[in-house]
Amino acid sequence: MSNPLLSLNYEPAIQALGGDYYDEVLSAEFPQHILRFRNDQLLPKIGLNSQDVKDEHFIEAFGKFHCVRPFLALRYHGYQFGEYNPYLGDGRGFLYGQVRGVDDELYDFGTKGSGRTPYSRSADGRLTLKGGVREVLAAEILHRHGVRTSRCLSLIETGEGLWRGDEPSPTRSSVMVRFSRSHIRFGTFERLHFYKRPDLTKKLLNHVINCYYSNLKKENISQKDPFQDCYFLFYLELVKRIAKLVAQWMAAGFCHGVLNTDNMSITGESFDYGPYSFIPTYNPKFTAAYFDYSGLYRYSHQPLVCKSNLQLLQEALAAVIDRKNMRSALEKFDDFYLHEYRQLMMRRLGFKKLAEADADKLLQLTIKMLTDSQVGYHDFFLELRQKFSPEWRDDISQIFADFEQPELIDPWRQYYYHLLQTYSDNELEEMTERLQQYNPQQSLIRPVIESVWEAITLEDNWQPFYDLLQQIYD
Ligand SMILES: Nc1ncnc2c1ncn2[C@@H]1O[C@H](COP(=O)(O)OP(=O)(O)OP(=O)(O)O)[C@@H](O)[C@H]1O
Ligand SMILES: [Mg+2]
Secondary structure, eight states: OOOTTTTOBBTTTGGGGGGGGGGEEEOOOOOOOOOEEEEEGGGGGGTOGGGGSOOOHHHHHTTSOOOOOOEEEEOOOEETTOOOOOOOOOOOOEEEEEEEEESEEEEEEEEEESOTTOOTTTTSSOEEEEHHHHHHHHHHHHHOOOOOOOOEEEEEEEEEEEEEESOOEEEEEEEEEEEESOOHHHHHHHHHHHOOHHHHHHHHHHHHHHHHHHHHHHHHHSSTTTTTTTHHHHHHHHHHHHHHHHHHHHHTTTTOOOGGGGGGGGTOOOOSSSEEEEESBTTTTOOTTTOOOOOOTOGGGHHHHHHHHHHHHHHHTTTSSOOOHHHHHHHHHHHHHHHHHHHHHHTTOOOHHHHHHHHHHHHHHHHHHHHHHOOOOOHHHHHHHHHOGGGGGGGGGGTTTTOOSSHHHHHHHHHHHHHHHTOOOHHHHHHHHHHHHSSOOOOHHHHHHHHHHHHHHOOOOOHHHHHHHHHHOO
16 A cells, blocks of 8 residues: 555645755664654644554654655754854754645645754754654644644654763654644744845745735735735734744743744744743743753743844845834734733633733733742643632632632632622633633643653653643643
8 A cells, every 4th residue: 555645745845946945865764663653633634544544654754764755954044042053954854845734735744853964063963752752742732722833743763872961871862753834944034144145035935925924915916016015014924923922832831942043933833842841830030941041041031032033034034025114013012922912811711801901900910829829830720720610700718719828819819709700600601611721631841741751761661651642632
């Protein structure tokens, strides 16, 4: 039987742009291929039935890379911790192929850990198995939180021993295939600016608008240049998407860890889950990456950093888009962000339509209570989901009745009670449903990941990993 993953109708959209944007590369050959994760939820999105795709098919396509298509290591630069780095690019991955989803949108299969490329510098082109496991888990839980994220399609253990400074070594190896809207990064444009190629910038931007912002084009066709009216709208839409994305991270309690411009997608999708961490308790200074010595990418800095990355991008896009227009678009970032963050936090608290002043007050009291009490960030929302009862409207003493430090929750409790007063029985029922939808059962704080990894590394026991994935979906 032919391999459904190999017989997909691959569209060479990036390849069609020409060789200025990539290098053709080969995959590494691995001593072993053990499929550790396959994402059956993604297969229907590309028109495949999971029963038709066997484990061997994943291994053949995404472990052994039996395929004649050229694999493309994409070229990019980026600002890393504030410093411009012109030595980046896909150093351990490539664009495997692009496919049209059943929703008619274009998707990328991108690898991670598939071998050395011209951009590997002195590194090995590999991904540790732990790194792969962490990325699979982050993407799935962020998806559960409603974050616009890339997801892993497969993770295959590859039987090599890797040496890493941040893992006991030798450590096990893997290769991952990521399913995303696009692997075009802010840094892809920054590189074109660095080489002073406005022609290539414009060509790539037109491609991005065509594929990922096509609604703008339909609404704004002008006679002379069909893109001319879209450029500013594209940047405005990107500002909106990034503001929304960072609000989604903040509400989920997610700290990405490495918000360099090479890790920011031009489609506004979230990706690259390396040293990320979910905050255990509400702490603005929480920093995920051990090498982030100054705390530049700490939890509370994320909106600011994303805004400043958007500002840096203006430099690269100025060859095509009017600077003044981009500046005025970016001025809207804070409003977009606050609007989204407020709304998401209200949903986690069970509310849908609160007046802005009420929402702001409840948000402020929630953050104060979470900060002062240092109750688990995830635990608080999960307990709210589990304990919430329509009876809270009529009896304030039932609201978080057994909270350990009652004086710290009291102002929050009073206000929450006050807000419930106008709610009908029906509305309270809807709140119960909303609390379930927006507050997942499962958390992904570090000890949770470490315990899954411990079972894998000590006993080669993968059951806790599969159980955790199941709990994420529940
Ligand atoms: N083990 C490695 N071998 C070769 N290059 C590497 C390795 N680890 C990181 N790099 C390169 O270092 C740069 C920054 O790495 P970073 O961790 O942000 O990206 P990545 O995780 O490899 O990939 P992606 O951003 O696609 O998730 C990239 O150019 C990346 O390709
Ligand atoms: Mg990266």
